[in-house]
Every structure is written in C-alpha cells, then in structure tokens.
Amino acid sequence: MGWESWVISTFARALAYGTPLLLGTLGEIFAERSGVLNLGIEGMMIMGAYSAFVVTYTTGHPWLGILVAAVVGGAFSLIHAFATVTLKANQVVSGLALTMLGLGLSGVLGRSWVGLPLFTTLRNVTVPGLSAIPIIGPGLFTRQNLLVYITMLLVPILWYILFHTRIGITIRAVGEDPAAADSLGVNVDRVRYLCVVVGGVFAGIAGAYLSVAYRPAWTEGMTGGMGWIVIALTIFAFWNPVYGLLGSYLFAALYHLSYRLQTWVSPELLKAMPYVFAIIILIFVSRGTLQKRMGSPAALGVPYTRGEE
Amino acid sequence: MHKRIALVAVLAMVLIGGLVVVATAAEYVPGAPIKAGFIYIGPVGDYGWSHAHDVARQIVENEFPWLSTVYVETVGTGEVVSTVDKLVNDQHCNVIFTTSFDFMDGTVAAAAKYPDVIFAHNSGFKRAPNLATYMADFYQVYYLNGLAAGALTETNKLGYVGAVPIPEVKRHLNAFVIGALEVNPEATVDVRWINEWLNPAAAKEAAEALIADGCDVFAFTEDTPTVVQVAAENGFPSFAHYSPMYKFAPDYVVSGEMVHWDKIYADFLQKIYAGTYTAHNLQNVDYWWLLGQGSVEMAAEPGMAINPVYVDKLKAITIDHPTFGKISVYDLIETRLNQMSDPGITFDPYQGPIYDRKGNLQVAAGAWLSVDSLVSLEWAVKGVVGPWPGEP
Numbered sequence: 001m002g003w004e005s006w007v008i009s010t011f012a013r014a015l016a017y018g019t020p021l022l023l024g025t026l027g028e029i030f031a032e033r034s035g036v037l038n039l040g041i042e043g044m045m046i047m048g049a050y051s052a053f054v055v056t057y058t059t060g061h062p063w064l065g066i067l068v069a070a071v072v073g074g075a076f077s078l079i080h081a082f083a084t085v086t087l088k089a090n091q092v093v094s095g096l097a098l099t100m101l102g103l104g105l106s107g108v109l110g111r112s113w114v115g116l117p118l119f120t121t122l123r124n125v126t127v128p129g130l131s132a133i134p135i136i137g138p139g140l141f142t143r144q145n146l147l148v149y150i151t152m153l154l155v156p157i158l159w160y161i162l163f164h165t166r167i168g169i170t171i172r173a174v175g176e177d178p179a180a181a182d183s184l185g186v187n188v189d190r191v192r193y194l195c196v197v198v199g200g201v202f203a204g205i206a207g208a209y210l211s212v213a214y215r216p217a218w219t220e221g222m223t224g225g226m227g228w229i230v231i232a233l234t235i236f237a238f239w240n241p242v243y244g245l246l247g248s249y250l251f252a253a254l255y256h257l258s259y260r261l262q263t264w265v266s267p268e269l270l271k272a273m274p275y276v277f278a279i280i281i282l283i284f285v286s287r288g289t290l291q292k293r294m295g296s297p298a299a300l301g302v303p304y305t306r307g308e309e
Numbered sequence: 310m311h312k313r314i315a316l317v318a319v320l321a322m323v324l325i326g327g328l329v330v331v332a333t334a335a336e337y338v339p340g341a342p343i344k345a346g347f348i349y350i351g352p353v354g355d356y357g358w359s360h361a362h363d364v365a366r367q368i369v370e371n372e373f374p375w376l377s378t379v380y381v382e383t384v385g386t387g388e389v390v391s392t393v394d395k396l397v398n399d400q401h402c403n404v405i406f407t408t409s410f411d412f413m414d415g416t417v418a419a420a421a422k423y424p425d426v427i428f429a430h431n432s433g434f435k436r437a438p439n440l441a442t443y444m445a446d447f448y449q450v451y452y453l454n455g456l457a458a459g460a461l462t463e464t465n466k467l468g469y470v471g472a473v474p475i476p477e478v479k480r481h482l483n484a485f486v487i488g489a490l491e492v493n494p495e496a497t498v499d500v501r502w503i504n505e506w507l508n509p510a511a512a513k514e515a516a517e518a519l520i521a522d523g524c525d526v527f528a529f530t531e532d533t534p535t536v537v538q539v540a541a542e543n544g545f546p547s548f549a550h551y552s553p554m555y556k557f558a559p560d561y562v563v564s565g566e567m568v569h570w571d572k573i574y575a576d577f578l579q580k581i582y583a584g585t586y587t588a589h590n591l592q593n594v595d596y597w598w599l600l601g602q603g604s605v606e607m608a609a610e611p612g613m614a615i616n617p618v619y620v621d622k623l624k625a626i627t628i629d630h631p632t633f634g635k636i637s638v639y640d641l642i643e644t645r646l647n648q649m650s651d652p653g654i655t656f657d658p659y660q661g662p663i664y665d666r667k668g669n670l671q672v673a674a675g676a677w678l679s680v681d682s683l684v685s686l687e688w689a690v691k692g693v694v695g696p697w698p699g700e701p
Contacts, residue, residue, distance in 0.1 A: 220354030
C-alpha cells in the first residue's frame with residue numbers, strides 16, 4: 001500500500017464526489033453568465049434528488065429518474081426566473097427562498113420514502129482497456145458510473161457553446177450589458193429565462209446523481225450544503241466550464257484527503273481544509289482588477305428593465 | 310387622583326395576574342389525559358436518531374388511549390426554551406421530552422421556567438424535581454458486534470466511521486474494539502471522524518478512505534445507512550446502526566444496534582399516568598437502560614440477531630478463549646448476550662484489566678466501569694488507530 005494507493009483513491013474520489021459539484025457548477029455558470037445569480041442551487045438539487053429517488057424506486061429505471069429530476073429542477077428554477085426576470089425581484093432573496101422551499105418541500109414530501117433501499121441504481125462501470133493502464137486505470141476508469149463520464153464530456157461542449165457560438169455570445173452579452181444586447185434586438189428576458197432553467201436542469205441532475213448513483217437512498221437534507229459549494233466553485237471557475245471541472249475535482253480531492261489524512265492531522269482542521277481553500281480562492285478572485293479580467297458578468301445580480309439606465 | 314391610582318393598581322394587578330397565568334401551566338393530575346411534546350434535534354426523516362425517537366413516539370401513542378403527542382423537529386440548540394413555550398402554552402403539553410445531549414442546558418432552563426410541567430432529557434446528566442434523564446445505551450451491543458467483526462476480518466483492519474467525538478460515541482467505539490480484540494488480538498480499528506451526526510456524503514467519503522487504507526469490516530455512528538451501502542458495494546461486511554438496515558445490503562449486514570426508545574417512553578408515561586412520577590420527585594430518576602431492559606437489541610433488523618448468511622461462518626470460526634476454552638465465535642456471542650441480558654448481569658464489556666492506548670490502566674483487573682465513568686469516558690482503548698479528539 002504505497003503512494004499508488006493515494007494517487008488512485010484521490011483520483012477516483014475526485015471524480016465520484018466532484019461530479020455533482022461539477023454538474024451544479026456548469027448550470028450556475030450559464031445562469032450567471034446571463035446575469036442571474038441563483039442561490040437556489042441547494043433547493044433545486046434536493047428536489048432533483050427527491051424526485052429521482054421516487055421515480056427510480058417506483059419504476060426501476062434510474063435514467064428515467066434522472067430525466068424527471070432534470071425536468072423538476074428546471075421547473076423549480078422557473079420560480080426564480082419568474083421572480084427575478086419578470087418581477088425584477090432581488091436575486092439573492094429569491095434564490096435563498098428557493099433553497100428553503102426546496103429543502104422544506106422535499107422534506108415533507110419525502111417523509112414516507114425514508115429508509116427504503118434502492119437496488120436499481122446507476123451501476124458502476126469499469127472501462128475496458130483503459131482500466132488496465134497502471135494507476136490511471138484504477139484511478140479514473142474503474143468503478144465509476146456513466147454520469148461521471150457524461151458530465152466530463154459536457155464540459156468541452158458547454159465551453160464551446162459559451163465561447164465559440166452565436167448562442168454563447170448572446171448569453172454573455174446579456175450578462176455583460178443587457179441594454180446593448182436589447183438594442184441589438186436580443187430578447188434579454190427570454191435568454192435569462194433559458195439560462196436559469198438550464199441551471200435548474202443541471203442542479204436537478206446533480207441531485208439525481210446523489211440519490212440514485214452516489215448514495216442510493218433518500219434522506220432529508222441529503223445534499224448537505226453542496227449547493228453552496230457550487231456557488232463558490234462558479235466564481236472559482238471564473239464562469240468558465242473548463243475551470244469549473246478543475247475546481248470541482250480539486251475540491252473533491254481535498255475533501256477525500258481530509259479523511260485519509262486524519263491519522264496525521266487533526267480532523268477538525270482537515271474538515272475546514274476544502275472550505276478554507278474555497279475562501280482563499282474567493283478572496284483572490286474578488287480582487288477588482290482580476291475580477292474584470294477573469295470575466296465576472298458585469299450585469300450579474302442586476303435586474304434589467306428596458307429604458308432604465 | 311386617588312381614583313386614578315386605584316385604576317392603575319387594578320390594571321397592574323390584572324396584568325400581573327395575566328402574566329402569572331401564562332407562565333404557569335396547570336399541574337398534571339394522575340389519571341387525566343397526557344399530552345406529550347417531543348423536541349427533536351434532527352429531521353424525523355434522518356433514518357437515525359430522531360427517526361428512532363419518532364418511531365417510538367408513534368408506538369406509545371397507539372398503545373395508550375390516554376396519550377396524545379406532538380413533535381417539533383430540527384430544533385436548534387438555543388431554541389429549546391422558546392419551543393417549550395409553544396408546546397406548553399399553545400399545545401398544552403404536560404410532559405416534554407427533549408431528545409438530544411445538546412438540549413441539556415435549554416431543558417434545565419425550561420424546567421425551571423415551568424415547574425409544573427414534567428420534563429425528561431435524553432442522554433444528559435442534569436436533573437431537577439421535574440426533570441428526569443434517560444438513555445438507551447448501545448455499548449454492550451457494540452461489544453457483541455465487535456466479537457463478530459474481529460472474527461470476520463481478513464486484513465485484521467476494521468474500519469469505524471465516527472460522527473462526533475463525544476463520550477457516548479467513544480464509549481461505543483471502545484466497546485466495539487474490546488469485542489474485536491477478544492476474538493482477534495491481532496485486530497486494530499481505524500477510525501475516521503466526520504464531526505457531524507447526519508451527512509451521507511461525508512460518511513461515504515470517510516468509508517471510502519478507510520477502504521483505501523485496507524479496512525474490510527465496518528461499523529459506524531452516523532444517521533443514515535451510507536456506510537452499510539459503501540461497504541456492500543465493495544463486498545465488505547458491516548454492522549447496522551440505529552435503524553433496521555438489513556434490507557439495504559442483505560448479503561453484507563452482519564448484525565447491528567437497534568434501539569427501542571418506546572420501552573422507556575412507555576414506562577415513564579405509565580408511571581406519570583399512575584401518579585408515581587410527578588413534577589416533584591424526578592430529581593433521582595435516571596433511566597440507563599441496556600440489553601436487560603430490552604431497550605436495545607443486537608440485530609440487523611428487529612428479531613434477526615445475526616444475518617443467516619453469516620451464521621455458519623461464525624460457527625465455523627473457533628477461538629481459544631481464556632474463560633470458555635475452545636469456543637466458536639457464534640457461541641461466544643450467544644453466551645455474552647445471555648450474560649448481559651439476564652436480570653442479574655454477570656458480564657460487562659468494560660471488565661478490567663483494560664488499558665488505554667497510551668498504556669495507562671483504565672479499569673482495574675476484575676472491576677467494572679461505573680455508569681458515571683462510562684458517561685464521561687474520553688480515553689481510547691488499546692487497538693484504536695487514528696485521531697481521537699480530546700484524548701486525555
């Protein structure tokens with residue numbers, strides 16, 4: 001049990017624990033790129049976890065559960081879109097309300113689903129061929145479920161859409177200067193609605209990952225604050241899907257190591273480690289000049305009303 | 310002028326009178342219906358601690374026609390008194406159960422505020438004339454599970470995912486280690502702390518870390534079946550905690566710790582109903598209920614002490630025991646279970662000589678640890694590997 005075991009377990013756990021964080025972050029990047037801050041990730045995530053569990057448990061099909069979770073997450077985010085885009089409400093307040101609503105609603109609805117074992121879960125796969133590579137094989141291609149790899153593949157696709165397509169330019173324009181975009185004939189409200197819903201869909205899938213793959217069961221409050229990590233990771237990612245992947249896996253690796261290192265370092269200190277890392281990065285990122293350079297959407301958090309400058 | 314003073318005086322008296330009425334709930338008269346209020350620290354949907362209390366609440370409510378109950382879940386440590394205010398004034402509860410160690414000081418304050426209401430605090434040690442304490446403790450059961458775990462390990466490394474490092478968890482963990490070492494002196498128990506009572510993701514990553522470190526049998530304290538699921542996914546046996554978890558991994562859950570809080574609730578409420586317990590005589594009422602009282606059970610699910618999958622395996626493993634000579638682990642577990650279940654208990658896991666892992670003698674040869682020492686236990690028994698916050 002030498003250093004190999006450390007590399008392997010760190011890689012493997014970074015993927016397994018990092019995937020729901022990455023999913024949530026990818027969605028939030030789109031919402032924030034269009035100028036809408038959504039602090040309701042935790043609420044949408046847990047609604048996704050709940051609905052995916054219920055559907056998978058009743059039908060026996062985990063992918064159906066994931067699909068329904070995506071729809072539920074998207075539908076749930078419409079509340080935020082309606083409040084902030086149509087009614088121009090404060091985005092922070094609306095997002096927080098969404099989180100509380102999601103946690104409370106799933107708790108009440110989920111009462112009779114507690115303590116039920118789920119056996120039709122998203123199975124772990126071992127990639128033939130690749131898994132035979134020493135260290136990288138067991139680290140990256142052994143005992144992971146398909147959603148892990150799908151999420152990974154989504155990263156370059158979303159990056160391409162955001163930075164190299166017309167749709168991406170439109171989204172970023174709306175987040176930077178909605179008035180200018182509007183004057184060019186872009187329907188600001190529609191773009192923001194769409195991006196918020198994309199965020200909800202991804203958060204829903206992230207929740208589904210938790211309840212039908214990562215730890216197949218329903219427990220009230222089972223997202224355990226992951227939605228908040230996503231908010232931090234979105235900033236860490238400089239609103240870029242590629243850095244989102246980096247940040248999510250890095251955070252997850254640290255989270256794993258915080259348990260493996262316990263024999264040598266105090267558990268309390270280790271427990272704080274991933275969060276301290278997030279805070280340091282946030283402080284670093286939020287220095288004004290860097291923020292400008294790194295692509296914080298200029299109109300983030302500001303409701304847009306035509307003709308108001 | 311006099312008239313005005315008189316008016317003010319009358320008003321003041323009415324006001325004070327009103328306040329007194331608010332702060333004093335009527336004292337319970339034996340034989341009258343009881344309304345019991347339960348205050349939980351977690352959600353009833355945790356499938357652990359609070360869930361088990363709520364299952365017990367429903368059992369006693371169905372059992373006694375004179376009993377009605379209400380509960381408040383996810384109550385913060387600082388919200389005990391305000392929650393009690395609502396339960397007493399709005400819900401008219403005459404008995405209040407507070408079910409977390411963290412509620413101790415809040416419960417003491419509430420009991421002083423409502424001297425006519427009967428209180429019972431779970432897992433604490435502060436009492437008052439109207440405040441009893443109660444606990445259904447697992448240390449004997451953890452010891453029994455340890456016997457099986459020590460026999461089943463192939464790497465001689467057992468893994469334990471610990472919630473919060475308080476005396477209760479340490480006492481259970483030590484008992485598990487004592488059992489494991491009794492059948493397998495080569496065994497060690499690796500512990501990882503998550504510093505939370507309910508966090509499936511943390512429990513999962515802690516279990517994965519233990520697996521990466523080579524552990525192959527698992528026990529834990531966390532309020533979800535996560536560790537059981539992770540162990541099974543990797544083909545390792547484990548022991549359920551708090552709620553029936555056999556169905557989560559029928560081939561891998563060897564046994565576990567089940568609680569029956571309803572036994573304590575039923576006894577306490579019946580004694581209030583009969584007038585034995587009042588708001589004036591609870592100063593020395595402390596339930597410390599174990600296997601003998603039936604409030605805890607060694608089981609993978611109620612009634613299944615050892616999973617049939619593991620019965621033959623444990624019967625086939627024979628050890629040379631200092632007291633019983635050649636004996637199978639299965640028989641040893643049964644013998645110890647009987648010794649501890651009998652009304653006149655003839656064995657305790659904390660039977661000396663016991664050394665902590667720093668080499669200090671903690672329990673003298675032949676002696677048993679007192680309840681007070683058990684409740685305040687902080688040391689780690691020899692065989693524990695890993696961090697131990699607050700180690701003396």
